[in-house]
Amino acid sequence: MNNSPPHPQRPKVGVGVMLRRGEFVLLGKRLRGPGAGTFGWAGGHLEFGETPEGCAIREVAEETGLVITEEMLLPICASNTMAYGSHYIDIEFRCELLNGEPRVMEPDKLESWAWYPIGALPEPMFEAATMTLQAMQRGAWWTAPQNSSGGSI
Numbered sequence: 001m002n003n004s005p006p007h008p009q010r011p012k013v014g015v016g017v018m019l020r021r022g023e024f025v026l027l028g029k030r031l032r033g034p035g036a037g038t039f040g041w042a043g044g045h046l047e048f049g050e051t052p053e054g055c056a057i058r059e060v061a062e063e064t065g066l067v068i069t070e071e072m073l074l075p076i077c078a079s080n081t082m083a084y085g086s087h088y089i090d091i092e093f094r095c096e097l098l099n100g101e102p103r104v105m106e107p108d109k110l111e112s113w114a115w116y117p118i119g120a121l122p123e124p125m126f127e128a129a130t131m132t133l134q135a136m137q138r139g140a141w142w143t144a145p146q147n148s149s150g151g152s153i
Contacts, residue, residue, distance in 0.1 A: 016043030040126030
């Protein structure tokens, strides 16, 4: 008989990649999972033993069919994301993409990919993407969820 206490829930680690082409951002509309119906960039779960950069490269290939390299990745921020009944520490990168067009590689998870002007992004945005954009506007490397009065939780 196992009398050990149950393991507490712990945050997961997510990695996102804002693919840019000049003033345009590649966004996909999520069909299911956390944030279904929102727009966000390529990303996913960090696997055990994987670097954040390795995860970014893998997720971009798995979701878009595009090939990026570690040298192309610029760190944007990390965020403490509590949304959609989940808790993630998200690591976000930016990657300037000069050529290639995305393909929907996971049609059960994603409706479409499209390039949007950075100043006219569609709504609703995936929470981690929203927090990243807010951090970029503030010039911050860390962002935390906001409470109802506007302060950090």
